[in-house]
Amino acid sequence: MRSKIRTLCGRLLSGGLAANGKAAILAALLAQPAWAAGVKPETVASGLEHPWAVAFLPEGGYLVTERPGRMRIVSAEGRVGPPLTGVPEVVRGGQGGLLDLVVDARFASNRQLYFCYSQPGPGGSSTALARARLPQGGKGLVDVRVLFTAVPRLSSSLQFGCRIVEAKDGTLFLTVGDRFYPKEQAQTLDNDLGKIVRIAKDGSVPQDNPFVGRSGARPEIWSYGHRNPQGATLGPEGALWTHEHGPQGGDEINVIQPGRNYGWPVITYGENYGGGKIGEGITHKDGMEQPLHYWVPSIAPSGMAFLTSDRYGAEWQDNLFVGSLKFAYLDRIVLAGGKVAREEKLLQGIGRVRDVRQGRDGLLYLLTDESDGKLVRLLPQ
Known part of the structure; x- marks a missing residue:
């Protein structure tokens, strides 16, 4: 074309x-077709302090988290509202704070949402997942309840993971980073570090999780061997797709299967910062999954969404979109036969892309993670 x-x-x-x-x-x-000439970014709202996640309200407007610990409603016209009340205390600093946010599949009727954050407590901080309700026209969250807290708590301020996905069966997936301390914990099943966990909306553990009943294993674990997954979404067939930060090189896209080991830090396509091997210094090992795709050098991926609408033309439908923090662009990923066929760098220089979502209008939306962060809508050209 x-x-x-x-x-x-x-x-x-x-x-x-x-x-x-x-x-x-x-x-x-x-x-x-409209997509042939690319897309035009339109700023919906600015003045957001390090925004991390955006969700779409059925009455119009947006719900946005800011890493310092605030959640705000942004009107359909782009007016940024005051911080909502009821948000629990977060550990600010480093990569911690108020992070991901999703609204329930039945939000229009139950007004329920889920968010994750770096939770303070004895011994340090932990990735935590909470549930709350946001009454229509209300000024804050009510009925706030913590559903899950990863163990152990650590003094590290790095690599919380913290992306949430509601599965088609109504359970919740949460990514948990390895916290950079120590990375080998991603390979053991007696902790939540470097894991993807799956829980029910009441905080209980589904009995069909792969490690339920296994001695020495935490039952909430769905998969392990992850570093710092900051992108997660459901694929066209309902499977969980994630991406994770590598060290120096080796960012990965994975299609997650229950009970599987995704290799970190034994195998990786990256290397230590400044050079030198990690783990066994190899990229393949029996019993460990290969990524669907990897980046060398690292793009520092964040945010992840499949486009299901036809707003940009048929060629973009079912493409995967991933933000790059390091290089400040949106990566369009074309898939064919379950493999990455090609990539296209869009909106180069737009800013550190933290979140990527498809809105209720079928358009793509981005958040830029900066002190003057923006909510950006992509208009077909």
């Missing part, structure tokens, strides 16, 4: 065309 557009543009710019010929080429260009 793009080669066709380039050809038409070349003919238009070349000399010797009659007026009717130029008009025909212009008409052909205008008839191309």
Whole structure:
């Protein structure tokens, strides 16, 4: 499609065309699908302090978390409201704070939402998942209840993970980072570090979790061997897709299967900061899963969404979109046969892309993680 557009543009710019010929080429260009010319970013709201996650309200507007510990409603017109009351205390600093947010699949009727944060407590902080309700027209959260707290608590302020996904069966997935202390804990099942956990909406553990009843294993664990997963979403077939930060190189995309070991830190496509092998210094090992895709050098991925709408043309449908913190762009990932066929860097220089979501209107939305962070809507061009 793009080669066709380039050809038409070349003919238009070349000399010797009659007026009717130029008009025909212009008409052909205008008839191309909206996605062919890319997308135009439109700032919906600014002045957000290190926003981390956005959710969409059925009455219009947006719910946004800010890492320092605030949750705000942004109106459909982009007005940023005051901080909501009822948000629990968070441990601020480093990568910690108020992080991911999702609304319940039945939010329009039950007004229930879920959020995760770095929770203070004896011995340090931990990744925690809480439930609350947001009454329509209310000024704060009510009925706040902590559903899950990862163990152990640590003094580290790094690598909390903290992405939430509601599965099709109504259970909740939560990613938990390895906290950078010590990374080998991602390989043991007696803790939640470097794991993806699965719980019910009341905080209980589903009995079909893979390690239920296994001695020495925490029953909430769904998969293990992860480093710092900061992107998670359901794929077109309902499977859980995640990505995670590698060290120096080796960011990964994984399709998660219950009970599987995803290798960190035994195998990785990255290396220690400053150089040097990690783990066994290998990329493959029996009993450990290979990533669907990996990046070297690291792009520092955050946020992840499949596009299901046709707002940008058929070619973008079922594409995967991932934000890059390090290089400040949106990565469009084209899949074919369950593999990554190609990537396209969009909106280069837009800022540190922290979250990527498809809105209720079928458009893509981004958050930029900066002191003057923005909520950005992508308009078809």
